[in-house]
Amino acid sequence: MEPILQVRDLRTSFLTSNGEVQAVRGVSFDVEKGKTLGIVGESGSGKSVTSLSILKLLGSTGRITSGSIRLGGEELTRKSRREMRAIRGGRIAMIFQDPMTSLNPLIPMGDQVGEMLWAHRKDMTKAQRREKVLELFRTVRIPEPEKRFKSYPHEFSGGMRQRVMIAMALACRPELLIADEPTTALDVSIQDQILKLMRALQKEMDMSIMFITHDLGVVAELCDRVAVMYGGLLMEEADIVDIFERPMHPYTMGLMASIPDMHQDKRKKLQPIPGSPPDMIHPPKGCPFAPRCPYAMRICAEELPPYVATGERRRSMCWLLDPEAPAQGNPFKQGKEAAV
């Protein structure tokens, strides 16, 4: 089946007074219809810029320098501002991290959700819009929708505000929903409620979701497929069960070792990844993870590794997977080493 979204070799840069920040440096992935793709990475990995590039929300300093973004076969990078306005909120909707800064504190909630319909569904009357908003409130399980229609953002809790944001995003039945850390600002119990809601809505509406997060636990709960980003590049991409069963990139392995496991012996120390993320004004010539990688070889600092297929529907960008890479001390060739 044709994927809903196809991103190919996307490169996005920002011009700053310190130089050009290469936030995304050649990223390709698909979002399949009715599936959830998780994009995982730390601050500065380029995960949010990737999603903002899709919507062309890059401000005056950012621009897509090359690559292609196709929504249902239609190229988005060449769309005009006017055409993009119709796509944003219509065919692609987005939910952001902090619902309070995404909402206007002076406008009642019902009207803010209704504005979405006013902008995209010119055929609807005011009464129809109101009816639709109430229906959306019910869809996202907001109690007493009639009363809540007239309430202002400050009268809602963080979890309820995020439900309103989801209602707004769903208003025009988008083909693709981009969620950028929608639960990061919320408490765990509320995060759990929102994740359950998103999972239920995805089933009900057969939605395609691109879910951006730094939390591997959230990914495990919600996503079908995962792309791990680091230093503006997609380091590894695989189906959800495969990547947790056997991570095939030292960065993914490091991420997994550094998350706390509630069932693990607490006397065992966590294994952090040493060092800090790369400077994106002067990105490293080779693999961006090489300075922090426990397995780094000489070539890693000099040349960007190519993608290697590491199984069915999965690939990684790492020199250790190269057929000529030494087997000794190589975490991905231990099986073969034993066989020899």
Next chain:
Amino acid sequence: MTQHSAPLLKVDHLTKHFPVGGGRVVHAVDDVSFTITRGSTLGLVGESGCGKSSCARTVIRIYEPTSGNILLDGADISRLSQKELLPYRRRMQMIFQDPYASLNARMTVHDIVAEPLRAFRVCASRAEERDMVERMLNRVGLSREHAGRYAHEFSGGQRQRVGIARALILKPELVICDEPISALDVSIQAQVVNMLRTFQEEEGLTYLFIAHDLSMVRYVSDDVGVMYLGQLVELCRADEIYAHPAHPYTVGLLSSVPIPDPVAARLKDSVGLEGDLPSPIAPPSGCRFRTRCPYASQRCAEEAPALKEASPGHFVACHRLNA
């Protein structure tokens, strides 16, 4: 709750109310009691608005307690004047949540870390101060080159190291860590947690570690206390709370933490927690958790459950268990 060693910190029926006008008060901390043994860590866990940070700030007397007592090494510090408090200030320090907001942007890293030394006139000379700051920076994984720089030149993880250096340079006995890792990336969180543990092993530090979820707390705490709407609802050994959570709120909180295992996550028969936190200005009568509790009965609305020992060393405030 080990009894073999004297507690460094004893908090007794601590209450902190904030007036909000109209005679109403926010019940931020209500009748909270706990002890921390020297050299051990108490993890204080709860969601936003549960009063864990207010509790920590009252313990260290940033906030004045409304009632109750705070005993540091046997001495009651809850009613001391700021001047009388000075010798105790040196023995308790704090690491803050936001490494961006808690470091002065106009001070160099050296000045930030040296400030406690200057406040207590620890060093006889500039050279001695430089030497102490340098050694402290080395211990948190920063170097001499970093000393002349400003906080904005650092990443979140490095800033938090500066915050830790500032807190530990006076060799305090009690360190209050107010969500020191929640603003950091996962791979950096583990670095900071391990560093705090190493310092504890080397210097016998005592920590009050505040966190909003139970997953990371496991790696640092000996005991864990769970707070809900200003009150302590469960308190026991860290292993015990994960193995046998007793309070319905703790059970809900534990099941809300996402499991980093896709197969287990899909099989998980999650109960989670319904609804939102009620207002701390008008908390529910009786048990404050009853509005979200699946087991709430008439008694829960009428009578507040006390924190009682349900099994040896395991304290729970729930009628269902204390019947």
